[in-house]
Amino acid sequence: MEQATGSVLERGREAFDQRVWNEAFELLCAADREHSLTADDLARLAESARWSANYDAMFNGYERAEAAYSRAGNRRRAARMAFELTIEHYFRRNEAAMMGWFSRAGSLLADDTECEEHGLLVWCQARMMMDLGKIDEARRLFEEILALAGRVDAPEVEAIARNGLGHVYILEGKVGEGLKLIDESNAAALGGGTQLWTAGMIYCSTIWACRNIGDWRRASEWTDSSIRWCERESVSHFPGLCRFHRAEVLRIRGALDDAERDALAAIEELTAANPRDAPWALGELGEIRRRRGDLDGAARAFRRAVELGFEPQPGLALLRLDEGKPAVALRSIIDALAEEGAFIREGRGYLLPAQLTIAIASGDLELARAALVELEQHAKQSGGSAFRASAACAAGELALAEGDPAGALSALRRGIRNWHDVDAPYEIGQARVALARAYRALGADDDAVMELQVARDTFDRLGARGASDRVAAMLESAAKHEMRAVRTFVFTDIVDSTKLVELLGDDAWENLLAWHDRTLRGCFTAHGGEEVKHEGDGFFVAFADADTALRCAVEVQRTLASHRRDHGFAPQVRIGAHIAEATARRGDYGGRGVHVAARVGAVADGGEIVASRETLLAAGREFQTSDIRALELKGLSAPVDVATIAWRE
Secondary structure (H helix, E strand, O other), X not given: OHHHHHHHHHHHHHHHHOOOHHHHHHHHHHHHHHOOOOHHHHHHHHHHHHHOOOHHHHHHHHHHHXXXXXXXXXXXXXXXXXXXXXXXXXXXXXXHHHHHHHHXXXXXXXXXXXXXXXXXXXXXXXXXXXXXXXXXXXXXXXXXXXXXHHHHOOHHHHHHHHHHHHHXXXXXXXXXXXXXXXXXXXXXXXXXXXXXXXXXXXXXHHHHHHHHOOOHHHHHHHHHHHHHHHHHHOOOOOHHHHHHHHHHHHHHHOOHHHHHHHHHHHHHHHHHHXXXXXXXXXXXXXXXXXXXXXXXXXXXXXXXXXXXXXXXXXXXXXXXXXXXXXXXXXXXXXXXXXXXXXXXHHOHHHOHHHHHHHHHHOOOHHHHHHHHHHHHHHHHHHOOHHHHHHHHHHHHHHHHHOOOHHHHHHHHHHHHHHHHHHOOHHHHHHHHHHHHHHHHHOOOHHHHXXXXXXXXXXXXXXXXXXXXXXXXXHHHHHHOOOOXXXXXXXXXXXXXXXXXXXXXXXXXXXXXXXXXXXXXXXXXXXXXXXEEEEEOOEEEEEEOOHHHHHHHHHXXXXXXXXXXXXXXXXXXXXXXXXXEEEEEEOOEEEOHHHHHXXXXXXXXXXXXXXXXXXXXXXXXXXXXXXXXXEEOOOOOOOOEEEEEXXXXX
C-alpha cells in the first residue's frame, strides 16, 4: 500500500510540474486519502485545486498547508499560505476572512521583515491604499517594496511592486514613466521569474493600464498574449479577466456579437473564481447591449452589476440618456466622477466624454465646457489616440450646441481621423452623425445626407440596431424635407432690446447677447429642438411635439429667472408657441401655421409664455394657464385662442 501511495504521489507531483492541473489535483487528492501529505504537497494540492477550479479544495489545501508549515516552524512558508488565502478571500469579498488571514500572516512574520513574504504583505497594504484613493501612501509603500526586493533578491515581489508603482505614475500624469515600469514587470512575468498568480495579475493589470491611457492597439496585443498564456499554462483562474478585457477590445473594434459572447463567458468564469470582478464584466455586457440597441438587456446587466456593488459607468448614465432621462443621466455621471478610488480616477478619461454629451443634452453648457477642458488635458497627458479622438469629437459636440457649426465641422473631422487610428467603427459612426448635423446647419444638405448614409451602413454592419434606426429616421426626415410636417413652432425674442443696447453699450450688449444665445440653445438642444432661424436676438425653433416644446419654453424662463436671482440680471424674453402643419423644405418651414406662431410670440410680454389653444390640447398634460383670450392677429381672418402658461416653480 505504501508503495502504491508513493507512486500516486510521485505522479501527482509530476503532473503538477507539467501544469496538468486536473490530473495533478486528482492524483494528489488520491494520495492524501491514503496518507497524510507533507506541507509542500498540501501547497501543491491547493495550487492544483486553484487552477483546476476546485475552489473548496483550494481553501482547504491552503489552510492545511499553513498549519503544517507552522507546526514545522517554517513561518515564512506559513505566511505565504496565509497570503494566498488573503488574496482568495479578497476576490470573493469575504472581508472578515481576508483580514483574519492577513493578520495571521503578519503575526507569523512578526519582526522578520527582510523577506519576500513581508514584501507581499506590504503589497496588499499598497493595493488597499490604491482602492481608497490614497495615492501618496500607495506610492510610498510600493517604493518600500522595491527597495526590499532588491535587498533580499525577490524577483516576484519586485515585479508586482513595479507594476503597482507604474499605475501610481499614470495616475499622477507621468504616463511614460508608468508604462516603463509596467513593461519591466511584464518582462519579469514573461521570463518566468514569478509564480502563476503573479504573472496573471501583471498581465491583467497591464491591459488595464493600456486601456486607461486610450492605447487600444496595445491593449489588444496584450490581451491576445494573456489568452495564449492562460492556454499555455492551463490556468482557469485568470481567463475570466482576460476574456473580459478581450470583450472590451472587440467592442471597440465593433465586433459586438463576439464581444457579447466573451463577456458572457467572462461573467460565468469570474462568478466562480473571482466574484469581486464579475460585476465589472456585467458592466461591459451592459455597454455592449446598449450599443446594439438592446436597452432592456443592457438595463438587466447594469442592474445586476449594481446589485453586486459595482457602478457600471459611463454605460449606465448613457443608458439613462438613451431612455430619454437626461436629468437622471447627469446626476449619475456626476456622482461617478466624484469617486476618489484609483479605479475611477485611472479610468476617468472614459467618463468625461459621457459627461459632456449628457451635460449638453441637459442644457448645462458650462459643465460641458469644464468636461472638455479636463478631457483635453487628459488626452494630452495620456497621448492615446482614443482620448485625442474623444476630445476632438467632444469639442465638435460643444461647438454645435453653441451654434458654431463651422468649428464643429473641423473638430469632428479631426476626431474621425483619430478614431480611424484606433479602429473604432461605432465611435466613427457617432461622429459622422454629429458631422451631418454640422453640415445641415451650414446648408450643405447633400453632404449631411452622405454622412448619415455612411453612418447608417456602419451601424447596420455592426448590428447596432438602435443607432441604425435613429439614423434611418434622420434620413427619412431629410428625404421628406419638401413634405408637409406637423411641428410645434416656438418664437422667442428679447423685450426692449433697443433700450438695452443704449443702456449697456455695444460691447456689453454683445456679451449679453452671446450669453443669451448660448443659454437658449442649450435648452433647445436638451429638448430636441430644431433651430430654424436666428435673427438678431430672436430664435425660431421647431419641435416634434407640443409637450416638449412647452417644457422647453418653461425651462428657458426658469433658467433666465434663476440667473436673474443669482447674478442680478438677465434679459426679459417673450415666447410664443403654436402647433400646425407646415411645409418643410431644406431646414426651413413655411405656411400659415408659421405665421400664426410668429404672431402669438409677438403678443407676449417679457417673461411670458403664450401658447395657442391647439398647442395646449396637443401637449396632453395639464399646464397651469391664465389670461385665456381670443386674439385678432394681423393678417389672419379668424381669431386665435391663446393662454399664458404659468412657469414659476
